[in-house]
Amino acid sequence: MGGVAVAAAAVLALAGCAGSSGGSGASGSQGPRELTVWLMNGSAPTALTDALHKEFSDGHPGVTVKYEVQQWNGIQDKLTTALAGNDAPDVIEIGNTQAPKFAAEGVLTDLSADEQALNGGQWLSSLKASGQWDGKQYAIPFYAANRxxxxxxxxxxxxxxxxxxxxxxxxxxxxxxxxxxxxxxxxxxxxxxxxxxxxxxxxxxxxxxxxxxxxxxxxxxxxxxxxxxxxxxxxxxxxxxxxxxxxxxxxxxxxxxxxxxxxxxxxxxxxxxxxxxxxxxxxxxxxxxxxxxxxxxxxxxxxxxxxxQGGSNLAVPATAKDQDLAKDYLKLMTSAKYQSEFAKAGMIPGTSTDVSALEADPVNAAMAQASKSGKSVPAxxxxxxxxxxxxxxxxxxxxxxxxxxxxxxxxxxxxxxxxxxxxx
Missing domain, CATH: 3.40.190.10 (Periplasmic binding protein-like II)
Structure with missing residues (x-):
């Protein structure tokens, strides 16, 4: 969000991804399971999510990803309702200016202990700050852009x-x-x-x-x-x-x-x-x-x-049914392999410092240069x-x-x- 999300929906067109499984193995109870993922319209196109979901399912036998694309218009109210109930999705995307609201309400899982596993050493500092509340990390960087x-x-x-x-x-x-x-x-x-x-x-x-x-x-x-x-x-x-x-x-x-x-x-x-x-x-x-x-x-x-720096974060609702599985999904989505696709599409990766794909184009290179000193609004x-x-x-x-x-x-x-x- 923060001035990025609506425009991103109109422009992102990522190349397809392929390669070996990056999953960390099945977690939680065994047997057929379903992981519900809500990403926003325009954030990650079908080519990327199809490849990622196949890789995730291959690495987690018996798991089906129920992927639902949400619209930005009205999403705050929809998330408020979903996160207050017992049928929340397992992984959600939220605008970086929305993240503190949900973190403060106690409806997101504390991911502080998972920072290293989720490529925390390369998190975009502005988005990292927007996902924090009262000294804890409740949402992690996804992608960003700046003017x-x-x-x-x-x-x-x-x-x-x-x-x-x-x-x-x-x-x-x-x-x-x-x-x-x-x-x-x-x-x-x-x-x-x-x-x-x-x-x-x-x-x-x-x-x-x-x-x-x-x-x-x-x-x-x-x-x-x-x-x-x-x-x-x-x-x-x-x-x-x-x-x-x-x-x-x-x-x-x-x-x-x-x-x-x-x-x-x-x-x-x-x-x-x-x-x-x-x-x-x-x-x-x-x-x-x-x-x-x-x-x-x-x-x-x-x-x-x-x-x-406007952009989006990823989070796991506090009432997610299989939080370990949700964290495995975040590990794959925040891996360099998939994050690099955002740079190819003209966005700043949230969990990767590799912006070489952006630097190949003068317009995107200017954004990449400025992103090094990006800031978010008050969290x-x-x-x-x-x-x-x-x-x-x-x-x-x-x-x-x-x-x-x-x-x-x-x-x-x-x-x-x-x-x-x-x-x-």
Missing amino acids: EVLYRKDMFEQAGITAPPTSRQQWLDAIAKLQAKFGSDPDFQALYLPGQNWYALLSFIYDEGGDIAKQDGTKFTASLDTPEVQKAAEFYKQLVEVSKTKAPKDADEQTPEQAGIFGGGKVAMMIGLPWEVATAAKSNPELTKLTSGFPIPSKDAGKSAPVF TPGWAAIEAGQNPLKDMLTAYLTGAKDFATAAGDANAALNKAFAG
């Missing part, structure tokens, strides 16, 4: 920009050159940046050394009213102004869909996910070869800004409600960018809304 700056190589070349920016100042300089070259066209936008792209704001906040909230044990307190967050908001506003973006200040990157705007051919850059290139190219196939990407630049020259149960409703960060940005509120007032109001959600 980058997608740009038109041909426009950069025509504007005399010889290399992608590697600092905020170079980014601003590039915008100035693009405006000088193409600005006479009233429809041109150097950077399409809507007023509520809070994912981009998070990168600027992290880069300034700030955060959304401070943590004390299992308690979180919003921390948007800080100099670091103010500097991040000011840079966001500067980007909006110097790029002369025509994006609405009261909507996010999906309203309207920014990939469609980029596909119109009058935009040089947008901050987005790698697969948005394919969406943009539906209206202009040439964009696939004309577009590349670079990590969101840091204020410190030569560095990239930390990024919000609090309250974040699930924030994601399901109107994110206070969006309201803060719109109020500040439109001048409806000064920064201190906008940040104070957002803090109050966040703290209410955290307490709930």
Whole structure:
């Protein structure tokens, strides 16, 4: 989840997997058994799951995998109901921003003792953190993605920009050159940046050394009213102004869909996910070869800004009928053999550091580079409600960018809304 899952559903197309059995052998009671697995639509296509389930069944005689693909729309309520009863699935996928809610409710199995067996040494740190609650590990990384700056190589070349920016100042300089070259066209936008792209704001906040909230044990307190967050908001506003973006200040990157705007051919850059290139190219196939990407630049020259890492985790419900069998399934799914298929599909593997398949493509390579400093949102149960409703960060940005509120007032109001959600 966290901005990744819905888009992932539209793009993932993994190659089939084959090879020797990676199962750890049958566990629990013997005889015919059934393992129920819920994965989300788009997370792992049929080619991968068919191969994995065959290998798992071959390694566990008498076991049938009952595989059910779930839809993201309404999944939180469906999981809440299933996990509260005695007929829960044995393995589930949950968005990384949902994981703390279910962990705190005590409906997930503690997997802390299984970390080493589940390839824990290579877990993506941001997803690992999102699966923790009160010092224990209740969900493990599955896959992830993060945002980058997608740009038109041909426009950069025509504007005399010889290399992608590697600092905020170079980014601003590039915008100035693009405006000088193409600005006479009233429809041109150097950077399409809507007023509520809070994912981009998070990168600027992290880069300034700030955060959304401070943590004390299992308690979180919003921390948007800080100099670091103010500097991040000011840079966001500067980007909006110097790029002369025509994006609405009261909507996010999906309203309207920014990939469609980029596909119109009058935009040089947008901050987005790698697969948005394919969406943009539906209206202009040439964009696939004309577009590349670079990590969101840091204020410190030569560095990239930390990024919000969205993605999914895997977990075993506390009421799963055969937890040992479920853990065997996790061992296979998190093995390098299957995790490598996510990299081939343009996703960041959750339990493997091998991103060589991503590095072969410039757009995916930028995401892989930025993922090394990825972070997740506060690991609090309250974040699930924030994601399901109107994110206070969006309201803060719109109020500040439109001048409806000064920064201190906008940040104070957002803090109050966040703290209410955290307490709930």
